[in-house]
Amino acid sequence: MKSAREVFLQFLQRQGMTMTPQRATIVEVFLHEEGHFSPEQLYMAVNKADPAIGQATVYRTLKLLTDSGLAATLDMGDGATLYEHGYGHAHHDHLICVRCGGKTEIVDHVIEERQERIAEKHGFELTRHSMLLYGVCPRCRGKRGGSG
């Protein structure tokens, strides 16, 4: 399997774009981030590596990373979009605690297969999907209901 850097480079070249120092930095930082993170978080981490890189560039590169398949988006209902690694990671969905915001990755082949079948039945050519299960995690269920 090609390295993520390689995939990104080839993606850029295919688009007639070039690998710039800023993009290289952002990709590196991106690959070192764990779990789910916001553009803002990535921006802050990128800034530690190179304070000269602006937020807009992070957003622009994040879009490229998504298009290249290196990044996957995770859309909460809160208006913000989170990102995670999307290359070399099996597809997974998320279990989200509505109280603490904690996210758990889940994989279910039965569901994946049903989704394919549903799409097929409707004549759709499936490109991607998003499944979010919201609930209260065990830890928060232990505590009493309060929001804090």
Added chain:
Amino acid sequence: MKSAREVFLQFLQRQGMTMTPQRATIVEVFLHEEGHFSPEQLYMAVNKADPAIGQATVYRTLKLLTDSGLAATLDMGDGATLYEHGYGHAHHDHLICVRCGGKTEIVDHVIEERQERIAEKHGFELTRHSMLLYGVCPRCRGKRGGSG
């Protein structure tokens, strides 16, 4: 089964809130809307019924409708939230055409059940979920693909 109006009225009363002319108008218009619509669309329809009602009131009432179970939200990744009727309608998920934006409602009991089971396995108490399948609908597949 209680009428939707009744459900909303009782919800308001339970919250110590009252049914106002504006809320009544918005509920009526809401119930007449079909399919999936944006707050903006609802606002425009409400305005035909009563031009004095402001956008903020529509948003505020939409939130109440959601809390009361009369409305269900459908979060596209585009930053906007769509609404649909949620009372007296079985839960369903959506198949969305990435090309024309068309939405098809789908129901799959196997998936619903698996979701419950997954949540259970992780100790989560499931409150709701959202499953969006993105793809290309039969009609758009017929036309030429464009940017492949």
Added chain:
DNA sequence: GTAGATGCAAACGCTTTGCCCCCTG
């Protein structure tokens, strides 16, 4: 008379864009 409800417009948070300079080729 008190408390909630409303309309308006400004504020908000996240994301995108315009502009101009820079570097690359």
Added chain:
DNA sequence: CAGGGGGCAAAGCGTTTGCATCTAC
């Protein structure tokens, strides 16, 4: 020299909120 890339800050978008007013009980 041509053209994309980047930084900055302002604009843009959908949504929320502060405030003064008004209504209902």
